[in-house]
Amino acid sequence: DAGVTQSPTHLIKTRGQQVTLRxxxxxxxxxxxxxxxxxxxxxxxxxQYYEKExxxxxxxxxxxxxxxxxxxxxxxxxxxxxxxxxALYLCASAxxxxxxxxxxxxxxxxxxx
Amino acid sequence: AQSVxxxxxxxxxxxEAPVELRCNYxxxxxxxxxxxxxxxxxxxxxxxxxxxxSTLVESINGFEAxxxxxxxxxxxxxxxVHISDTAEYFCAVIREGNFNKFYFGSGTKLNVKP
Numbered sequence: 001d002a003g004v005t006q007s008p009t010h011l012i013k014t015r016g017q018q019v020t021l022r023x024x025x026x027x028x029x030x031x032x033x034x035x036x037x038x039x040x041x042x043x044x045x046x047x048q049y050y051e052k053e054x055x056x057x058x059x060x061x062x063x064x065x066x067x068x069x070x071x072x073x074x075x076x077x078x079x080x081x082x083x084x085x086x087a088l089y090l091c092a093s094a095x096x097x098x099x100x101x102x103x104x105x106x107x108x109x110x111x112x113x
Numbered sequence: 114a115q116s117v118x119x120x121x122x123x124x125x126x127x128x129e130a131p132v133e134l135r136c137n138y139x140x141x142x143x144x145x146x147x148x149x150x151x152x153x154x155x156x157x158x159x160x161x162x163x164x165x166x167s168t169l170v171e172s173i174n175g176f177e178a179x180x181x182x183x184x185x186x187x188x189x190x191x192x193x194v195h196i197s198d199t200a201e202y203f204c205a206v207i208r209e210g211n212f213n214k215f216y217f218g219s220g221t222k223l224n225v226k227p
Contacts, residue, residue, distance in 0.1 A: 033215070035217075041220070042119075042205075042217035042219045042220050043157070043215075043217045045216070045217075058214065090157065092157075099145050099207065101162065102159070102215065103159075104149075104156035104158070106154075107156055
């Protein structure tokens with residue numbers, strides 16, 4: 001079975017632009033979570049979606065939004081990019097939510113200039 | 114507030130030596146604990162987890178961690194490390210009643226030297 005896939009792998013944007021990151025979960029997984037990992041730090045929770053509904057949100061501004069599609073894939077959108085948004089964005093999928101093991105994708109590395 | 118502290122940002126160790134990576138958490142409610150490993154340019158992989166039952170949990174590649182409720186710790190240990198264990202290790206917790214959010218520590222880079 002394929003693991004969690006994310007696209008694109010790398011992305012360069014300028015301040016003020018908007019970006020969309022994509023995630024395909026493992027087949028059969030209905031939960032997708034998004035994390036931001038700034039260089040030298042641990043992942044910070046952004047969102048969790050389960051069955052196409054938002055189940056959790058971290059301490060991120062409203063510039064960050066996400067959605068989950070009927071096939072359980074997900075998109076993370078970031079508007080009005082700031083230099084501080086430069087990070088590795090990780091997607092994780094799980095069969096359910098909560099104590100379920102999360103399986104992480106390789107991430108999308110975003111650089112904002 | 115939930116927090117996870119990994120006390121050592123880097124741990125250098127020689128091959129075949131023992132190692133302990135420390136993790137402490139703060140929470141007023143029950144927690145569930147995880148260790149993830151991140152190899153260079155890869156995503157995170159689950160190493161082991163504690164949900165309930167025996168406080169000592171083991172991974173398939175020789176790591177073990179012990180949940181100590183009184184000391185609010187979940188330290189990761191391996192009696193003899195290999196070069197291939199070189200990676201960054203993250204401790205994570207989720208809180209009873211708030212299963213939606215994983216809280217990660219800042220990570221510990223394990224550098225195994227020959």
